[in-house]
Amino acid sequence: MFAIETNSLSKIYSTSFGKKKVNALSDISLKISPGTIFGLLGPNGAGKTTFVKLLLGITYPTFGSGLLLNKPVSNYLVKKKVGYLPENHKYPPYLKGRDVLKFFGRLSGISGKELEVKIGELLNAVKLTEWGNVKVKAYSKGMMQRLGLAQALINDPELIFLDEPTDGVDPIGRKEIRDILIEQKSKSKTILLNSHLLSEVEMITDRVGILNKGKLLREGSVKELTEKKEEYKIKLVETEYNYGKYSDQNTLIAKNSDGSLSVKVNDVTSLNLLVDALRKDNILIKEIELQKSTLEEMFISLINESEKNSL
Amino acid sequence: MIKNVWLITLFTLREAMARKVFLFFAGISLIALLGLILVFSVVGIDTFVDIANQSGSKGVIREVVNSIQLIIINPLAGLCLLLAIFSSASFVPSMMEKGNIDLLLSKPISRDQLLLGKYFGGILVVFLNILFLVIGIWIIVSLKFAYWNYSFLYVSITITFAFAVLYSIIVLLGVATRGSILGMMIAYFIFILLSPLLYAYFVEFKSVIENDVLKAFLDGLYYIVPKTSELTGIITINLAAGKGVTEYQPVLTSLIFLILAIGFSIYLFRKKDF
Ligand SMILES: Nc1ncnc2c1ncn2[C@@H]1O[C@H](COP(=O)(O)OP(=O)(O)OP(=O)(O)O)[C@@H](O)[C@H]1O
Numbered sequence: 001m002f003a004i005e006t007n008s009l010s011k012i013y014s015t016s017f018g019k020k021k022v023n024a025l026s027d028i029s030l031k032i033s034p035g036t037i038f039g040l041l042g043p044n045g046a047g048k049t050t051f052v053k054l055l056l057g058i059t060y061p062t063f064g065s066g067l068l069l070n071k072p073v074s075n076y077l078v079k080k081k082v083g084y085l086p087e088n089h090k091y092p093p094y095l096k097g098r099d100v101l102k103f104f105g106r107l108s109g110i111s112g113k114e115l116e117v118k119i120g121e122l123l124n125a126v127k128l129t130e131w132g133n134v135k136v137k138a139y140s141k142g143m144m145q146r147l148g149l150a151q152a153l154i155n156d157p158e159l160i161f162l163d164e165p166t167d168g169v170d171p172i173g174r175k176e177i178r179d180i181l182i183e184q185k186s187k188s189k190t191i192l193l194n195s196h197l198l199s200e201v202e203m204i205t206d207r208v209g210i211l212n213k214g215k216l217l218r219e220g221s222v223k224e225l226t227e228k229k230e231e232y233k234i235k236l237v238e239t240e241y242n243y244g245k246y247s248d249q250n251t252l253i254a255k256n257s258d259g260s261l262s263v264k265v266n267d268v269t270s271l272n273l274l275v276d277a278l279r280k281d282n283i284l285i286k287e288i289e290l291q292k293s294t295l296e297e298m299f300i301s302l303i304n305e306s307e308k309n310s311l
Numbered sequence: 312m313i314k315n316v317w318l319i320t321l322f323t324l325r326e327a328m329a330r331k332v333f334l335f336f337a338g339i340s341l342i343a344l345l346g347l348i349l350v351f352s353v354v355g356i357d358t359f360v361d362i363a364n365q366s367g368s369k370g371v372i373r374e375v376v377n378s379i380q381l382i383i384i385n386p387l388a389g390l391c392l393l394l395a396i397f398s399s400a401s402f403v404p405s406m407m408e409k410g411n412i413d414l415l416l417s418k419p420i421s422r423d424q425l426l427l428g429k430y431f432g433g434i435l436v437v438f439l440n441i442l443f444l445v446i447g448i449w450i451i452v453s454l455k456f457a458y459w460n461y462s463f464l465y466v467s468i469t470i471t472f473a474f475a476v477l478y479s480i481i482v483l484l485g486v487a488t489r490g491s492i493l494g495m496m497i498a499y500f501i502f503i504l505l506s507p508l509l510y511a512y513f514v515e516f517k518s519v520i521e522n523d524v525l526k527a528f529l530d531g532l533y534y535i536v537p538k539t540s541e542l543t544g545i546i547t548i549n550l551a552a553g554k555g556v557t558e559y560q561p562v563l564t565s566l567i568f569l570i571l572a573i574g575f576s577i578y579l580f581r582k583k584d585f
């Protein structure tokens with residue numbers, strides 16, 4: 001069973017009385033296992049929010065279908081086990097923080113003492129205990145976001161959708177939110193996280209999907225996506241040497257400013273042949289390191305590539 | 312699930328309280344009731360009561376009590392409806408605002424339940440307001456005349472029903488346009504102008520009109536448009552006088568209108584993308 005499963009999920013919005021059509025989401029087939037933190041990344045307008053809205057029945061797909069916890073998305077009862085923090089969420093300004101949690105808690109099917117206890121716990125977790133009895137119209141942006149997170153967790157959901165949860169939150173608050181998410185994961189909850197903040201996503205997600213213009217460009221674990229397959233950095237004891245003679249069509253060598261070598265090879269055999277050649281000439285090797293890019297580098301190059309291809 | 316609808320109903324009530332308009336009306340009601348008590352304690356109505364009692368018939372005193380009650384409730388009920396239309400017009404559009412609707416729809420509640428909750432919530436607010444006023448007037452007048460005209464309590468139901476019909480238009484246009492203006496304008500138009508005019512046509516001027524096409528058109532319009540004029544007028548008066556519902560046609564046609572409008576609202580709301 002998957003926590004989330006989609007089948008060619010697609011959404012076309014028509015605006016200006018049908019004159020302009022937007023392919024907000026095209027043919028997305030994704031499977032997300034329970035207990036994962038999945039990061040959905042993409043530039044503005046990529047379709048991240050649309051994806052979540054389709055899964056929650058807020059908008060309807062033009063084609064395709066989706067399952068949440070093995071139930072079709074059209075079954076509203078499955079949402080008993082779902083929590084959601086929308087982007088730009090709004091609460092009635094006349095409600096106090098505590099009342100917001102009470103309302104959405106009761107709507108999610110919990111009440112009475114259980115709800116009271118849960119509200120206390122969550123206000124504490126998001127550091128809003130002292131603000132629980134203040135009307136939300138007096139909340140700052142970051143406080144609204146914290147309240148939104150508490151609201152998303154009020155029913156102890158199996159599946160949590162968070163659209164930019166750290167938007168407007170200060171660095172310490174962001175760390176606290178990350179800790180809350182990691183704690184949820186340790187309770188084997190599934191989290192789908194929409195974000196632009198790639199360094200943050202890198203810290204906590206297990207898998208990521210990269211969307212651009214409604215298309216899923218890549219999907220995989222953070223490790224898989226950031227590994228540069230056949231690029232190594234070789235550090236040598238001696239730095240002055242003519243490395244040119246080791247290059248051939250299988251092995252591209254460039255010298256870095258610190259004297260180390262950047263090596264692009266076709267496969268591991270070529271790498272070992274290079275090592276053999278270096279060792280034969282008695283060159284001492286200190287370290288061989290598989291090169292990695294940051295998620296951000298990978299993201300930017302992937303998006304640029306896809307923009308180029310679409311031209 | 313009734314529980315979900317009830318929950319939304321309660322929170323709509325709360326939203327209404329936060330809007331202050333209903334509190335404003337409750338304040339006016341309270342002032343009216345206090346004024347009534349004051350008038351009764353100053354003006355020597357006792358002599359009036361005596362005359363009524365001397366004539367010996369219960370029928371006379373009942374009529375006196377009934378007319379006094381109606382004279383007081385009539386302008387206040389009208390004001391209540393005007394204010395209710397104004398303040399309930401934004402219930403549905405504000406629910407459909409971005410950021411709010413997303414959250415509501417992510418909860419285990421169906422769209423039908425959500426909309427019905429909003430509908431019943433609006434009705435409940437008006438009912439409570441009217442009930443407060445009707446019961447207040449009823450108790451004060453009845454105590455004074457020592458005659459308990461129970462039929463007067465029906466007024467709270469007819470006025471609420473008239474609002475329920477108007478509110479169904481507001482909900483329908485709220486869902487369709489995502490705004491409050493159009494629904495509010497049409498509800499006012501029907502309540503203040505169209506329904507009274509069509510009623511006047513139906514009972515007074517029908518025979519005057521010679522053109523058959525125009526007649527058929529006006530007849531059709533009369534049957535289609537909610538009959539708030541009769542509901543708050545003749546039907547309320549007869550009910551309060553203990554005569555029961557003397558004519559069912561205005562009630563039934565208005566009820567059919569209400570059901571169709573709400574049914575269509577639900578249909579539109581189910582299909583909407585947010
Ligand atoms: N209700 C709507 N009507 C018409 N077009 C829409 C609607 N909602 C979204 N779109 C379009 O669909 C595309 C995807 O939007 P979406 O909100 O899913 O992007 P996103 O990835 O969440 O962006 P961001 O990072 O800015 O939040 C955009 O081109 C947007 O203009």
Ligand SMILES: [Mg+2]
Pocket residue numbers: 048049050087163194
């Ligand atoms: Mg978005």
